[in-house]
Amino acid sequence: MVQPILQIENLHKKFKDVEVLKGVDLSLETGDVVSIIGSSGSGKTTLLRCVNMLEEFHQGRILIDGEEIGYSGPRHKARKESEIARQRAMTGMVFQQFNLFPHMTALRNVTLGLTKVKKMPAEEANAIAGKWLARVGMSDRCDHHPGQLSGGQQQRVAIARAVAMNPKVMLFDEVTSALDPELVNEVLNVIKDLANEGMTMLLVTHEMKFAFEVSDRVVFMNQGRIEEEGPPEELFRKPKSQRLAEFLKSSKF
Amino acid sequence: MVEPGTFLYELWVSRWAILDGFGTTVLVSMLAIVLGTILGTLVGLVLVYGGWVSRFLVRIYVDFVRGTPVFVLVLASFYLLSQIGIQLTAFQAGLFALVVFCSTHVGENLRGALQSLPRGQTEAAKAIGLTFPQIFVYVLAPQALRQALPAWINTATEMVKASTLLSVIGVAELLLVSRQIISRNFMSLEFYFFAGLIYFLIDYAIERAGKAVERRVALPS
Numbered sequence: 001m002v003q004p005i006l007q008i009e010n011l012h013k014k015f016k017d018v019e020v021l022k023g024v025d026l027s028l029e030t031g032d033v034v035s036i037i038g039s040s041g042s043g044k045t046t047l048l049r050c051v052n053m054l055e056e057f058h059q060g061r062i063l064i065d066g067e068e069i070g071y072s073g074p075r076h077k078a079r080k081e082s083e084i085a086r087q088r089a090m091t092g093m094v095f096q097q098f099n100l101f102p103h104m105t106a107l108r109n110v111t112l113g114l115t116k117v118k119k120m121p122a123e124e125a126n127a128i129a130g131k132w133l134a135r136v137g138m139s140d141r142c143d144h145h146p147g148q149l150s151g152g153q154q155q156r157v158a159i160a161r162a163v164a165m166n167p168k169v170m171l172f173d174e175v176t177s178a179l180d181p182e183l184v185n186e187v188l189n190v191i192k193d194l195a196n197e198g199m200t201m202l203l204v205t206h207e208m209k210f211a212f213e214v215s216d217r218v219v220f221m222n223q224g225r226i227e228e229e230g231p232p233e234e235l236f237r238k239p240k241s242q243r244l245a246e247f248l249k250s251s252k253f
Numbered sequence: 254m255v256e257p258g259t260f261l262y263e264l265w266v267s268r269w270a271i272l273d274g275f276g277t278t279v280l281v282s283m284l285a286i287v288l289g290t291i292l293g294t295l296v297g298l299v300l301v302y303g304g305w306v307s308r309f310l311v312r313i314y315v316d317f318v319r320g321t322p323v324f325v326l327v328l329a330s331f332y333l334l335s336q337i338g339i340q341l342t343a344f345q346a347g348l349f350a351l352v353v354f355c356s357t358h359v360g361e362n363l364r365g366a367l368q369s370l371p372r373g374q375t376e377a378a379k380a381i382g383l384t385f386p387q388i389f390v391y392v393l394a395p396q397a398l399r400q401a402l403p404a405w406i407n408t409a410t411e412m413v414k415a416s417t418l419l420s421v422i423g424v425a426e427l428l429l430v431s432r433q434i435i436s437r438n439f440m441s442l443e444f445y446f447f448a449g450l451i452y453f454l455i456d457y458a459i460e461r462a463g464k465a466v467e468r469r470v471a472l473p474s
């Protein structure tokens with residue numbers, strides 16, 4: 001059996017008394033592209049944030065390449081901050097709001113993690129960052145600050161910043177939701193290219209057509225649970241659950 | 254040439270005294286700004302990142318000082334500190350009061366700037382694996398300092414103005430020197446005006462220098 005690169009087991013997450021993840025199990029093998037769909041508030045963002053340890057969780061385990069992240073042991077003991085920082089670099093995250101560092105050039109946004117986390121010499125970091133910025137079509141904007149870039153360009157730099165760290169899994173949370181419609185495709189195309197090259201991805205999206213085309217599997221979340229999971233053809237064409245059928249109808253797929 | 258009894262003559266006669274006063278004003282203001290900024294940075298960091306006990310104590314310190322007129326702070330540090338056995342010269346006591354005053358403004362300013370940064374900045378920095386000290390140094394501080402700069406320049410000019418209050422405890426800064434000169438020659442209008450002009454010029458210089466720095470660190474957009 002192949003060891004999954006990302007394994008989520010029985011994940012429970014509460015905000016105060018409200019349980020927003022009620023036992024999620026999900027597993028990705030290297031190269032898998034999995035899309036999470038579901039109505040607003042179903043816990044998609046929260047799930048991704050738990051994988052990147054931006055949220056604490058109370059029960060369950062997340063393993064990346066076999067290593068339990070955030071916590072250790074049966075007592076669910078939180079790891080040290082420095083441990084968590086190291087583990088966070090195993091996943092790359094792209095946010096809805098880009099979150100580029102506004103005081104740094106596009107190039108420096110990408111090299112920061114390489115020089116400070118991976119302790120690369122500046123030259124090597126610049127070469128890698130330059131390569132990735134070229135891959136997302138931003139070569140001619142390396143010296144620009146985020147304030148000088150369009151939303152689509154900022155998001156492509158943000159993708160370069162995340163993938164340059166060579167993470168084992170990439171996480172995308174509705175990365176085109178904040179973009180003007182005409183800028184959506186340039187970003188989706190970059191993601192598609194990365195997917196085709198075998199990058200492991202877990203992505204939350206409201207772009208059903210994109211999810212259909214890019215995914216190996218699609219996961220439908222509802223009220224903190226995975227309601228249905230399967231290849232896109234089955235999920236989109238032959239939904240088993242009533243809820244998924246309703247969701248697909250309402251989301252104009 | 255310049256007749257005795259004219260303003261220029263009196264100015265010439267008292268030039269060394271005025272220069273001394275000017276020097277004291279600049280010295281005490283600069284020390285207050287530098288030391289107040291150092292202390293204020295600590296105040297701001299505790300207000301944002303401190304545990305609840307230290308945050309609570311520093312919050313009381315800030316609100317108490319900001320609720321007190323600077324004049325009262327100056328008098329208190331001159332008269333009260335000696336009561337509890339801390340012997341300071343007038344200069345030291347006055348400087349102490351200004352540093353305390355400055356630290357609360359700098360601290361509040363820094364707190365506001367740090368807290369106004371979007372949470373996404375920290376999260377994006379965490380996501381690439383930076384530790385908290387790295388996040389602070391490379392991501393948060395450069396943005397917060399840019400944001401805090403205009404208010405900090407304003408605080409610096411306020412400190413120069415507040416330094417005039419040290420005249421009441423006998424620190425021979427520019428205002429006290431001017432008053433001593435006036436008590437000899439009764440040219441109050443001229444010498445007060447002259448002192449006012451100097452204060453204006455000092456603050457003007459600070460503001461221009463500050464604006465130049467602001468322009469240099471401004472982000473292209």
Ligand SMILES: Nc1ncnc2c1ncn2[C@@H]1O[C@H](COP(=O)(O)OP(=O)(O)OP(=O)(O)O)[C@@H](O)[C@H]1O
Nearest residue numbers: 015016020038039040041042043044045046047174
């Ligand atoms: N920081 C928070 N504090 C309290 N409740 C939260 C917090 N973040 C999310 N929630 C709640 O958790 C639930 C799941 O939110 P989440 O953002 O994961 O949903 P989502 O599926 O990503 O929705 P959307 O499609 O709108 O992005 C929601 O009910 C939300 O109100």
Ligand SMILES: [Mg+2]
Nearest residue numbers: 044045046174
């Ligand atoms: Mg969401």
